[in-house]
Amino acid sequence: MIGVMEYPEGATPLDPDEMEGLRFKHISTRGELDQLEQANITQGLQWLEKQKSPDVLNELFVRNLHSRLFGDVWKWAGSFRKTEKNIGIDPIQIAAQLRHLLDDARFWVENETYPPKELAVRFHHKLVYIHLFPNGNGRHARIMADAVLTKLFEKPPMDWAGGYRLENMNERRNEYIAAIRAADGHDFAALFEFVGV
Numbered sequence: 001m002i003g004v005m006e007y008p009e010g011a012t013p014l015d016p017d018e019m020e021g022l023r024f025k026h027i028s029t030r031g032e033l034d035q036l037e038q039a040n041i042t043q044g045l046q047w048l049e050k051q052k053s054p055d056v057l058n059e060l061f062v063r064n065l066h067s068r069l070f071g072d073v074w075k076w077a078g079s080f081r082k083t084e085k086n087i088g089i090d091p092i093q094i095a096a097q098l099r100h101l102l103d104d105a106r107f108w109v110e111n112e113t114y115p116p117k118e119l120a121v122r123f124h125h126k127l128v129y130i131h132l133f134p135n136g137n138g139r140h141a142r143i144m145a146d147a148v149l150t151k152l153f154e155k156p157p158m159d160w161a162g163g164y165r166l167e168n169m170n171e172r173r174n175e176y177i178a179a180i181r182a183a184d185g186h187d188f189a190a191l192f193e194f195v196g197v
Helices: 030-050 059-070 091-110 116-130 137-152 171-184 189-195
Strands: none
Touching (some): 059 091, 059 137, 091 116, 116 137, 116 171, 171 189
């Protein structure tokens, strides 16, 4: 595969074993891979739309959604990562930290701790911070946050992209990455502004 290993700023590089999980060995460019992933994401979003009152705040749903979004492209889709990355917690802590986040989110919902959009942004950030999977974490976390809004609160999804494609290098992606990094330091102002909270 030529060119697939070129990653935009803030993207998670895959190790060689994870690259072996690519179902299409003929892929030679990052653009071809992006097209395949986007087609799979479109199918995953169609599946999500059909889900009536799913329990989005459980591990099975979180993993199943990732598999639906990326499983036609990657064999490991829906499986927690086993390797260290340039972002994210120690892989051995992923399952426990996800359970903690899901418990927190259920508490936030039940006790109306935050308004729906703020809750979804905080949930999204923590998913990105944990970094559950070898790849696709940002896209998965944005879709999970939208699932929280649409399925639990019956609110519209957020406009994450603002007319851009966040998978590509552009000003909007740079703002998103900077906002995520600020939230890593417990400053959510830029991330809230990014999505209009």
